[in-house]
Amino acid sequence: MTLVPPALAEKVLEHALARGGEFAEIYAEDRHGFSVSLDDSKIEGPGGGHERGAGVRVVSGDATYFGHVDGLAEEDLIRVADSVSQALRGERGGVQDLSDPTAPHGHAIATAPGDVEAARKAELLRLCDERARGAGDAVDQVTASYAEGHREVEVFNSDGVAAADLRTRVRLGVQVIARRGDRVETGMQTRGGHAGFELVETDPGQIADEAARKALTLLDAVDAPSGQMPVVVGNGFGGVLLHEAVGHGLESDAVQKRASVYAGRIGDQLAEPFVTAYDDGHKANAWGSDGIDDEGTPTQPTLILEDGRLVSYLYDLLRAKKDGTASTGNGRRMSFRHLPIPRMTNTYFAPCDASPEDLIAGVGNGLYAVSFGGGQVEPATGDFVFGVSEGYLIEDGKVTAPVRGATLVGNGIDALAGVDGIAGDLDIATGFCGKDGQSIPAGVGQPHVRIRALTVGGTA
Amino acid sequence: MGIDTAASTAVELALAQGAGSADAFGVEGEDLTVRVYEGEVESLSEAGARGLGVRVFIDGRTALAYGTDLTEPGIGALARGAVEAAQVSDPDEYAGLPERSGAADAPPISSPELARWDTERKIDLAKAVERAARERDGISQVEDTIYADSQTRVALANSTGFRGEYEQTAAYAYAYAFAGEGAELMTGLGVGAGRDPAALDPEAIGGEAAERALALRGATKPATRRCPVVLDTFVAASFAGLIGGTLSADAVQRGRSLFAGREGEEIASKAVALVDDGLHPDGPATAPFDGEGSPRRRTPLIENGVLASFLWDARTARKGGRETTGSASRSYSSKPSVGASNLVIEPGTDTLEDLCAAAGNGVLVTHVTGLHSGVNPVSGTLSVGATGRLIENGQLGAPVREMTIASDLVSMLKSVRAVGSQGRWVPFGGSVMAAPLLIESMSVSGS
Structure with missing residues (x-):
């Protein structure tokens, strides 16, 4: 695999630093994607694409200059490096010798999705359609979608980094709409990972079953209650709570601009002593995992909360240098057309030993939020909001009626301090995280977690 | 080349x-x-x-x-x-x-x-x-x-x-x-x-x-209540974008819109007029043709509260026996999909102050979060995070945060009592020319 020969990378970096700057980098990428969907029992919209290009940046003091180009032809790479350097007015900077790029570690791929015939991908969708339609007469509409991506990445910088990565992701999702009289409800389920076709080929019907079960359950849902109450949050995608309420506030760009409620809080006891959490871009085959981040730093498990104390922020190269520390492998970007910024990889609460039933039994009256449709946070204030896609009332310590239309609002610092129980059933789910106009795959996860009190916004 | x-x-x-x-x-x-x-x-x-x-x-x-x-x-x-x-x-x-x-x-x-x-x-x-x-x-x-x-x-x-x-x-x-x-x-x-x-x-x-x-300094969580709500321009634009999405004929034909089969019905109060205007002189999305080569045009979507038209592309129009409204959106890496061009909420005659005065006691919402997860386009249920100011005796009062506003899309549209006069293009919900909205009643959840 070679996208940019090291000698050419060196030349590009020399051009980029010709008029000053302390740091230059070239990020080259070759990406293929394919997706196909099914709606109304028909396969539609198969399509694929191929994009290839590079981004070049130069850092001078606190300023970053960036340009990108489609294709990897030598003259185009030199031209973009020259154009980026135009913004600078200093002395020529030096470039360390560059070796062939190394790939620190990969993730096991048994079957490359690109080697699988498109017809087999379509078959997966038909199978999901049948399974979902078989789940009950009230199932009205089924949509299923399959997507795969393959990215070849190389990163070279003037400090001598020469790194490469091969990234394969697959994802299979099913959406079911159930209808009874005037009631219409939606259920969704997705499985995805940094993995080969084997991930979606194993029991794909289970994804359809889950989506159908959610939609059918909601048909009997009552309006969600309003007000403050204890909340038990489900495992897997429930971890989007940690992602939004805590994770974004630990991204070092927000921290350094005092745009995070977690700024200046390293070492502080922010949660009960049994609360430990990680951001782990190294976790085998997880959705948010890669071999290296998009600046060439090997991914790693980063402890963010240890026994309830805040122990680390999430760094890319630029922000790490500013804080006199090392990158935690969180410099990520959407493509060669984007600048890397600090981003989460797979963020999750570590498991403890309670059971989900214990957590629920400990609640008098409250809400069991099994899964969310999504969420959003304002890192500067920590105020967050989540839409509950599957939820139930908890009455006298027992799960009772399903609820619809529930939204959780709260503040990250308060919610974290309010975690009063963690179960042992850790699971990591697939999410897409948007920041600064860049959407990237991010794994969200946790075991079942109980929070003393959150505001539930319902319509009842 | x-x-x-x-x-x-x-x-x-x-x-x-x-x-x-x-x-x-x-x-x-x-x-x-x-x-x-x-x-x-x-x-x-x-x-x-x-x-x-x-x-x-x-x-x-x-x-x-x-x-x-x-x-x-x-x-x-x-x-x-x-x-x-x-x-x-x-x-x-x-x-x-x-x-x-x-x-x-x-x-x-x-x-x-x-x-x-x-x-x-x-x-x-x-x-x-x-x-x-x-x-x-x-x-x-x-x-x-x-x-x-x-x-x-x-x-x-x-x-x-x-x-x-x-x-x-x-x-x-x-x-x-x-x-x-x-x-x-x-x-x-x-x-x-x-x-x-x-x-x-x-x-x-x-x-x-x-x-x-500055207007939000000292914001606290309000008490849970049901009351009139004024949506400011930014927030009105986000909701207009969302409603535009549910008016896509594709969503309608696939059973994914609460407005399916409701053309000609009253879905909003008479104060509401919403237009898709692909040729508006100031519209950010204005262009001579859409993503599949149909001419852009002006299409009233809601008139006097009545659902006048969906957004159609060539395929949905053929299936529904209609004409395209030039509503195919497209990027080079995606197939055309049905979507709004420029959405225009026709402005009314009241200033924001007038709307607050008419609200009496309620909430002015200046920011919402969680729109994509908090609104169900099929059932119409909505519950989103909100920030803003209390309205007390018709005047702007204390700032409020960490609350949700909830309703369903049709109830909300039907309880629009007035549309503000200060229309403005804002980049929320797509390209939207928005004006503030006074909603008769919504659930506000706080403490």
Whole structure:
């Protein structure tokens, strides 16, 4: 695999630093994607694409200059490096010798999705359609979608980094709409990972079953209650709570601009002593995992909360240098057309030993939020909001009626301090995280977690 | 080769590969983004990008291939890829190109002024935006200030012989300011957009960010209640975008819109008029044709509270026995999908102060979060996070945060009591010309 020969990378970096700057980098990428969907029992919209290009940046003091180009032809790479350097007015900077790029570690791929015939991908969708339609007469509409991506990445910088990565992701999702009289409800389920076709080929019907079960359950849902109450949050995608309420506030760009409620809080006891959490871009085959981040730093498990104390922020190269520390492998970007910024990889609460039933039994009256449709946070204030896609009332310590239309609002610092129980059933789910106009795959996860009190916004 | 030639070549090669019909959509452009912080450039990105998407139809089977390699072999690979991918598709009797392609007589959408601004001057504009926000008493931080512009060329070719091209310029700026510190910190966003940097007023953009943050200082969680709610321009725009999405004929035909089968019915109060205007002189999305070569036009969606029309593209119109409304959105890497162009909420006669006075006791909402997860387009249920001010005896009162507002889309639309007079283009919910809305009653959840 070679996208940019090291000698050419060196030349590009020399051009980029010709008029000053302390740091230059070239990020080259070759990406293929394919997706196909099914709606109304028909396969539609198969399509694929191929994009290839590079981004070049130069850092001078606190300023970053960036340009990108489609294709990897030598003259185009030199031209973009020259154009980026135009913004600078200093002395020529030096470039360390560059070796062939190394790939620190990969993730096991048994079957490359690109080697699988498109017809087999379509078959997966038909199978999901049948399974979902078989789940009950009230199932009205089924949509299923399959997507795969393959990215070849190389990163070279003037400090001598020469790194490469091969990234394969697959994802299979099913959406079911159930209808009874005037009631219409939606259920969704997705499985995805940094993995080969084997991930979606194993029991794909289970994804359809889950989506159908959610939609059918909601048909009997009552309006969600309003007000403050204890909340038990489900495992897997429930971890989007940690992602939004805590994770974004630990991204070092927000921290350094005092745009995070977690700024200046390293070492502080922010949660009960049994609360430990990680951001782990190294976790085998997880959705948010890669071999290296998009600046060439090997991914790693980063402890963010240890026994309830805040122990680390999430760094890319630029922000790490500013804080006199090392990158935690969180410099990520959407493509060669984007600048890397600090981003989460797979963020999750570590498991403890309670059971989900214990957590629920400990609640008098409250809400069991099994899964969310999504969420959003304002890192500067920590105020967050989540839409509950599957939820139930908890009455006298027992799960009772399903609820619809529930939204959780709260503040990250308060919610974290309010975690009063963690179960042992850790699971990591697939999410897409948007920041600064860049959407990237991010794994969200946790075991079942109980929070003393959150505001539930319902319509009842 | 240029995108116009690339698009025509792609169509020819797709036909040669066995496609029954085909179209190709090419985009190329230059864009610049400046981010400033504490009076200095934090990052400057300047680059060109291009790409081409080829769509083929073979006996009702359709597929797309896209890429960035616009050499003849590159385009050949796209055409082959699309024809090959179409084999797995099931036939769809309604799939196909529009019966009549064409370009509307669009107002000017490319400003020559953009080229007259050099990078230094744009950086100065960004710095002026930041300064205008930072200067205000009580502003503790301006986290982010962005100026960005783009010059984009679009070319579309199809096998019925249509060849269309246009060039578009755009410029926008925003600032994100903080008032207060620690747990008391509140945020505010100021925005401005136009076809060139001369259309941006840095004082107004920075000032708006500061004012919005300052207005929320000391915000607390309100008591749970049911009361009148005023949505400000930003929030009204987000909701308009959402409603626009549910009016897509594709969502309707796929059983994914609560408005399915309700054309001609009263779905909103008489105060509500919503128009999709693809040719509005100031609309950011204005263009001579849509993503599949149908002319853009003006389509009333809600008139006097009555659902007047859905948004149609060629396929949904064929299936529904209608005419396209020129509502195919497209990027080079995606197949066309049905969506709004510029949404216009027809303004009323009341100022924001009038709306608050009419509300009596309620809440002014200036920011919402979690719209994509908090609104169900099928059932219409909605519950979103909100920030704003209390309205007490018709006057703006204490700021409030960490609350949700909840209702369902139809109840909300039917209880719009008045639309404000101050219409404005805002980049939320797509391209929306929005005005504030007074809603008779919504659930507000706090403590």
